[in-house]
Amino acid sequence: MSRPDAVVVGAGIAGLTVARLLSRHGRSVVVLEARDRIGGRVHTDRSDGTITDLGASWIHGIDDAPLFDAVRGFGMRSVEFTVGSYQPDSRPIAYYGPDGRRLDDAGAAAFAADVRDCDAHLSRRIADIGSGTSYAAAVEETLGAVGWSAERAERVREFLHHRTEEQYGVDARDLDAHGLDDDETLGDEVIFPDGYGVLADSLAVGLDIRLGHFVSRIEWGADGVAVHTDRGVVGGAVTVVTVPVGALKSGAIVIEPPLPEPVAGALGRLEMNDFEKIFLRFPEKFWDDDVYAIRRQGPAGAWWHSWYDLTALHGTPTVLTFAAADCARTIRGWDDARIVGSVLDALRDIYGDAVADPTQVQITRWQDDPFALGSYAYMTVGSTTADHDVLATPVGGVLHLAGEATWTDDPATVTAALMSGHRAACSILGRDIPIEDLWTPTQ
Ligand SMILES: Cc1cc2nc3c(=O)[nH]c(=O)nc-3n(C[C@H](O)[C@H](O)[C@H](O)COP(=O)(O)OP(=O)(O)OC[C@H]3O[C@@H](n4cnc5c(N)ncnc54)[C@H](O)[C@@H]3O)c2cc1C
Structure with a gap:
């Protein structure tokens, strides 16, 4: 192929989606x-x-979800696992209070009701304000208005902060109040055994994908694009750049001429987060059967507060916990043994000697990954939800940005x-095409 479309x-x-759709609609495509x-x-x-899924695990809501249609279309098996969006009570959760004792059913239900009550007030408060207020400040205003006791408010405050850290990998003080606006979960959630x-494997079938090609420069203009890699230059009619916001902002890829407004401004207001996964496999379960997650309240849960029981995936007793924001940044310099020791201390504070040493551990290092520089993007204070879609504004008719940070809805x-890849394909083709074209067999 001399000069691909x-x-x-x-x-x-995102890249595999746009490439597959374009190629299925007759365009020649090279993926670098x-x-x-x-x-x-x-x-x-x-x-x-x-x-082990070291990156994404969940589909956060399978109702009216093209992604779920896609995974079914490709014949992927899934397992229901619904507390992946930090819900307080949609499935059984073992809550342990600040004193380490498990909350009884009534206590857990009362706490979850408080979270939902505060959340309803918080949503209304956020709907009334523009961008420029932090999520933490909106939480404080809301808690100040409900008039609860200090202890009752503190449990809900810490839950809302932990939810922000776990959902966006960022401290609530650094996230715009609107940063969770699109964090809605429709229906059950699933993960993949x-x-x-x-x-990715299914989307990639039949595509011309060139691995080990580091893109360092993209020139664009009326004649098309020239994409420079460490293994030569590939020219084309258009380019779709799907690298994470972190890689785009790091300067590792020079775009010439530079990205214009409004794209540049939107990019400036989004940042990569600090978020890692820690998987611990144990010889046997020490936690309660029939709970989806274990949660710890109070100061002892400042870092390690939630563990998800993944045993149903493969039968091996396994929990997943997350390091986020300050915790993720601090453990970045730690070796695996120190991180595991810290997590085990937190678990033993609840379960004591019942917690054996794990038989296997996996810890991600997305913050140090040069091609990601974090896990995903969040809205800094002052950004707007629209910044995501603005980032995908086509540049000069030949340069398109796609990827998770370019989609406002979710x-x-x-x-x-996936959806941003579909949008880029429609934009390049100049017409709407069904997303089902991704997985329906070609004639
Ligand atoms: C720990 C973690 C947990 C997550 N959990 C979930 C979850 O449960 N559910 C969910 O829906 N999402 C989750 N996500 C987010 C989800 O994984 C991402 O939103 C999504 O996979 C991003 O896809 P993308 O195509 O936009 O970007 P990417 O997958 O990052 O693809 C961009 C590609 O560009 C390549 N690249 C970068 N720089 C260059 C360069 N200079 N030259 C050439 N190539 C380059 C990268 O190597 C990469 O392959 C999670 C992410 C992480 C890291």
């Missing part, structure tokens, strides 16, 4: 990927006989990556 930068879900693998932040590790990576997700 489209040069796609990045073989994550810096890593030696596809999938980007959808990364299933299959070492040591285990299947065979790995989310099967989605940013920071695999859904966003």
Whole structure:
């Protein structure tokens, strides 16, 4: 292929989606990927006989969800796991209070009701303000208005802060109050026993994907684009750049002429977060059966507050916990043993000697990943939800940005990556095409 119709930068879900759709609609496409693998932040590790999703795990809501249609279309198996969006009570959760004792059913229900009550007030408060207020400040205003006791308010405050950290990997003081506006979960959530990576593998079939091609410069103009890699230049009619916001802002890719407004401004207001996953596999379960998650309240849960029981995936007793914001930044300089020791101290504070040493541990290092520089983007204070879509404004008719950060409806997700890839394909083709074209067999 001498000069492809489209040069796609990045073989994550956004890049693979746009490439597959364009190619199915008769366009020649080359995908350039810096890593030696596809999938980007959808990364299933299959070492040591285990299947572990080191990047995305969940579809956060399967109702009216093209992503769920896609995974079903590709024949992927899924398992229901609904507390992935930090819900207070949609499934059984074992809450442990600040004193380490488990809350009884009435106590847990009362707490969840408080969260939902505060959340309703908070949503109304946020709807009334523009951008420029932090989520933490909106929480304080709301808690100040409900008039609860200090202890009752503190439990809800810490829940809302932890939800922000777990959903967006950022401290609530650094997130715009509107940063969780699109964090709605419609229907059950699911995870994938065979790995989310099967989605990337399915999308990639038949595409011209060039691994190990690091893109360092993109020139664009009326004649098309020239994409420079460490292994030569690929020219094309258009380019779709799907690299994460972190990679785009780091200067690793020079765009010439530079991105104009309004794209540049929107990019400036989004930042990559600090968020890591820690998987611990144990010889046997020490936690209660039939709970989806364990949560710790109070100061002891400042860092390690939530553990998700992934045992249903493969039968091995496994919990997943997250390091976010300050915790993620602090442990960045720690070795694995120190991180595991810290997590185990927190678990033993609840379960004591019942917590054996884990048989296997996996810890992600997305903050140090040069092709991601974080896990996903969040809205800094002063940004607007529209900044996501603005980022995808076509530049000069030849340069398109796509990827999780460019989709306002459900940013920071695999859904966003998929939908943004579909939008870029429609824009390049100059007409709407059904997203079902991704998975329906060709005639
Ligand atoms: C720890 C973690 C947990 C997550 N959990 C969930 C979840 O449960 N559910 C959910 O929906 N989402 C989750 N996400 C977010 C989700 O993974 C991402 O939103 C989505 O995968 C992003 O896809 P993308 O195509 O936009 O970007 P990417 O997957 O990052 O793809 C971009 C590609 O560009 C490549 N690239 C970068 N720089 C260059 C360069 N200079 N030259 C060439 N190639 C380059 C990268 O290597 C990468 O392959 C999670 C992410 C992480 C990291």
